Amino acid sequence: MRYSQFYAPTLKEAPGDADVPSQELLIRAGFIRKIAAGVYTYLPLGRKVLLKIERIVREEMDNIGANEILMPIVQPAELWKQSGRWDDYGPEMMKLKDRHGRDFTLGPTHEELVTFLVQNELNSYRQLPITLYQMANKYRDEIRPRFGVLRAREFIMKDGYSFHDSWESLDETYQAHRRAYSRIMERVGLEYAMVEASSGTIGGNESHEFVAFADTGESNILFCDCGYAGSDERVPYKGEIKYDDDEMKGIERVYTPNVKTAQDVADFLNVSIRKIVKTLIYKGRNGYFMALVPGDRELNEEKLKAFLDDQSLVFATPEEIFENFGVPIGFLGPVGTKGIRIIADHMIKGMRNFIVGGMEKDYHFVNVNVDRDFRVDEWADLVVTTKGDPCPVCGKPLNMKRGIELGHIFKLGTKYSQAMGTKYMDKDGQLKPFIMGCYGWGVSRTMGAVVEQLYDEKGIIWPLSIAPFTTIITPVSNNESLMNFAEKLYEFLNGKGEEVLLDDRNISPGMKFNDADLIGIPFRITVGKALNEGKVEIKWRTGQQYKIEADVEKIYAFLQDSKSKYNPHNKA
Numbered sequence: 272m273r274y275s276q277f278y279a280p281t282l283k284e285a286p287g288d289a290d291v292p293s294q295e296l297l298i299r300a301g302f303i304r305k306i307a308a309g310v311y312t313y314l315p316l317g318r319k320v321l322l323k324i325e326r327i328v329r330e331e332m333d334n335i336g337a338n339e340i341l342m343p344i345v346q347p348a349e350l351w352k353q354s355g356r357w358d359d360y361g362p363e364m365m366k367l368k369d370r371h372g373r374d375f376t377l378g379p380t381h382e383e384l385v386t387f388l389v390q391n392e393l394n395s396y397r398q399l400p401i402t403l404y405q406m407a408n409k410y411r412d413e414i415r416p417r418f419g420v421l422r423a424r425e426f427i428m429k430d431g432y433s434f435h436d437s438w439e440s441l442d443e444t445y446q447a448h449r450r451a452y453s454r455i456m457e458r459v460g461l462e463y464a465m466v467e468a469s470s471g472t473i474g475g476n477e478s479h480e481f482v483a484f485a486d487t488g489e490s491n492i493l494f495c496d497c498g499y500a501g502s503d504e505r506v507p508y509k510g511e512i513k514y515d516d517d518e519m520k521g522i523e524r525v526y527t528p529n530v531k532t533a534q535d536v537a538d539f540l541n542v543s544i545r546k547i548v549k550t551l552i553y554k555g556r557n558g559y560f561m562a563l564v565p566g567d568r569e570l571n572e573e574k575l576k577a578f579l580d581d582q583s584l585v586f587a588t589p590e591e592i593f594e595n596f597g598v599p600i601g602f603l604g605p606v607g608t609k610g611i612r613i614i615a616d617h618m619i620k621g622m623r624n625f626i627v628g629g630m631e632k633d634y635h636f637v638n639v640n641v642d643r644d645f646r647v648d649e650w651a652d653l654v655v656t657t658k659g660d661p662c663p664v665c666g667k668p669l670n671m672k673r674g675i676e677l678g679h680i681f682k683l684g685t686k687y688s689q690a691m692g693t694k695y696m697d698k699d700g701q702l703k704p705f706i707m708g709c710y711g712w713g714v715s716r717t718m719g720a721v722v723e724q725l726y727d728e729k730g731i732i733w734p735l736s737i738a739p740f741t742t743i744i745t746p747v748s749n750n751e752s753l754m755n756f757a758e759k760l761y762e763f764l765n766g767k768g769e770e771v772l773l774d775d776r777n778i779s780p781g782m783k784f785n786d787a788d789l790i791g792i793p794f795r796i797t798v799g800k801a802l803n804e805g806k807v808e809i810k811w812r813t814g815q816q817y818k819i820e821a822d823v824e825k826i827y828a829f830l831q832d833s834k835s836k837y838n839p840h841n842k843a
């Protein structure tokens with residue numbers, strides 16, 4: 272490709288709303304353009320990288336005997352009603368009506384469609400196991416689309432589904448995916464971990480996440496020396512409940528003007544935040560309920576959803592809270608409330624004389640005690656487990672790293688086949704629901720994750736496997752002899768099947784170098800002054816510099832050797 276014909280507009284300035292390095296760099300370097308919040312166009316550079324990621328994922332899927340299909344994005348509501356997820360999926364689902372008023376969704380995932388597909392096609396145990404997958408756009412109406420392609424509303428995902436007549440057979444396919452996903456991570460050049468995970472809206476039993484390390488990631492991975500690793504959405508809190516043996520004091524209502532957070536209350540009353548109990552209101556399938564957690568802990572929504580088996584749960588808005596309970600959000604509390612279900616974290620069992628909101632603006636209750644002052648309907652593990660908490664396996668303090676979830680595999684079991692009546696005939700002529708697995712991989716997100724791990728102050732540093740070009744040839748001027756050699760080298764390398772960009776633009780060498788670094792092409796061949804001594808300069812994006820003979824065969828051989836040694840994680 273000649274740069275003069277290539278559509279790759281780079282920007283000097285970062286876009287104002289870019290909030291992570293990958294978003295800033297992918298926009299500045301001309302890989303993506305934002306159309307709306309969480310909706311992007313992929314420019315030629317971005318499209319090239321995506322195609323390479325897709326090819327790696329496809330090869331690994333084909334290697335384990337999975338079959339590629341392509342399902343529609345527009346999905347009829349009926350199928351989602353059969354599985355129960357039309358109402359259950361929550362506000363992330365984009366819904367629309369056709370001209371006849373019939374309901375559809377822009378598919379956030381495809382379990383319903385694939386189950387419907389096989390309903391009349393897979394009839395016998397003799398046809399099993401079968402794995403189907405696709406790579407297609409998905410839609411999720413994220414409440415806060417951000418971080419560029421890392422949390423977009425429209426994105427490309429590989430989703431696969433397997434059908435089995437036994438749990439043993441499902442386990443074989445599940446393990447094959449574990450291996451395939453590890454290979455994908457390695458091939459795209461990412462440092463990663465595989466962790467035990469929550470199954471989110473999918474349901475089912477065993478589940479693992481593949482998480483690429485990145486400081487800007489939204490997943491927290493908890494580790495232990497004993498080998499345990501889990502997503503913080505999933506890790507149970509196994510600390511002992513500390514029973515406070517203070518005498519119960521008399522409950523009092525105190526004036527606490529203008530406090531907003533638990534920390535404000537603690538500061539205002541001059542007590543430790545451990546004396547506070549936070550009250551949160553959630554809205555689920557069956558209306559509102561209260562969740563209570565200690566003041567110094569965060570509530571884990573995934574645990575709450577799992578405990579209530581209600582994926583539609585959302586945090587009530589301040590307006591909803593005010594309308595239903597008549598108090599601003601910072602003054603909620605369980606004392607004196609009637610007709611609302613109260614779920615509390617186990618740790619509160621051990622607390623004495625604590626502080627809760629007064630259910631009236633600018634007031635709190637102090638010296639509150641469970642049972643005496645309010646009832647708890649259910650106790651549960653509701654808190655986010657974090658760094659320093661005990662490992663659920665061995666009890667040692669956990670370590671934490673941040674990461675970006677790219678792959679997620681689940682053993683679904685019969686959840687969808689049961690709900691949708693999708694059955695096969697077993698050996699004894701009995702009709703049984705399929706045992707299913709499902710396997711997701713974020714294709715467009717992978718592009719963002721790689722940039723989060725591989726960049727410097729000059730720009731992106733692509734691994735060879737997914738770089739848009741392996742090599743850029745940079746003649747430093749339009750001088751005829753320089754251009755002649757650059758052209759000859761370009762034709763030669765192209766003929767050898769190398770992916771080369773020839774920077775034939777009529778701009779300064781400095782600008783050419785800056786763009787090459789920003790785009791992140793692994794090898795830059797500079798055709799400049801050194802040509803007078805019969806040499807060209809080759810610079811790796813990781814910083815290593817070489818001067819070699821200006822001979823097309825020798826340059827080609829040098830590039831082959833460089834490819835075997837290039838590691839984007841190892842800078843010179």
Ligand SMILES: [Zn+2]
Nearest residue numbers: 495497662665
């Ligand atoms: Zn451990």
